[in-house]
Amino acid sequence: MLPRLLLAHRLLAGAAAPLPRRRTAAAMSAAAPGTRLLRGVVFDMDGTLTVPVIDFPAMYREVLGGDEAYAAARAAGGGSVDILHCIEGWAPDEQRRAYEVIARFEQDGLDCLQIMPGASELCGFLDAKQIRRGLITRNVKTAVDLFHQRFGMMFSPALSREFRPYKPDPAPLLHICSTWNIPPNEVVMVGDSLKDDVVCGKRAGAFTCLLDETGRYGPHDSLPEDVRPDFKVSSLSEVFSVLEEHFDLAPVVSESRI
Incomplete structure (x- = not known):
């Protein structure tokens, strides 16, 4: 390896x-x-x-804290959001919460894969x-x-x-x-x-x-x-x-x- x-x-x-x-x-x-x-x-x-099947805009809004934060992230990303990159610099507790939200959306996606x-x-x-x-x-x-x-x-x-x-x-x-x-x-x-x-x-x-x-x-x-x-x-x-x-x-x- x-x-x-x-x-x-x-x-x-x-x-x-x-x-x-x-x-x-x-x-x-x-x-x-x-x-x-x-x-x-x-x-x-x-x-x-x-x-x-994953509703990515809904996931991004919940992770980022609402429509305003989502709009700001889209503007900063040239119209798109790299959510994993966004949360890399967050504090450990904030990251943990964000990954829990992402995991929930991803699990919902797996259920109807x-x-x-x-x-x-x-x-x-x-x-x-x-x-x-x-x-x-x-x-x-x-x-x-x-x-x-x-x-x-x-x-x-x-x-x-x-x-x-x-x-x-x-x-x-x-x-x-x-x-x-x-x-x-x-x-x-x-x-x-x-x-x-x-x-x-x-x-x-x-x-x-x-x-x-x-x-x-x-x-x-x-x-x-x-x-x-x-x-x-x-x-x-x-x-x-x-x-x-x-x-x-x-x-x-x-x-x-x-």
Whole structure:
């Protein structure tokens, strides 16, 4: 474990040998298909592999102390709230209360946990192609364990928020890549959040795929360059086409490629 963590640290610090530069989304669309190796896919959980059920605005309001505090946090965060970051500097008693509120909302979500349409089929497709599957979530390990047990699909590694630092820091994705012995530019990060999933993937040097079921983020080309994913889909079913059209789906080899 220690050598892997040291490797992830070297990658974060830029000490590792430079990896091939990734194409931008626009350049990729013009490139010949099958020219990019893919050996691993890392998924977000809530809202990606599972149907979103947590009322996050209500949770944020209760944690922060009402509408006014929530509005201030949104303004400070450019329209979004990173609740875990918000409470990091609080006093221990305040943090304890905040985590109790978060745990209650998350437990309510677990009680009605549902698999996202297309998730099982996509995982079966990756398994058939011998493509590794990992998971990174800001939810707790209990939620990950329940997900594995309830739906019978395993992701390894599966990192919860007990792994620090968590998304959007690239550390968890780099840790998974080092565990797999696969460089980040042969991995795709799939998630429903620009600020967490896409930013994590881009900072790590992986390809990124945004799941936007409702179109809340608008057209792909309208997204700011610093958070623009390589791909944008409206369902997990569309990920099949993205992978087959834009990547050489090569099985994992035993030797290290980092």
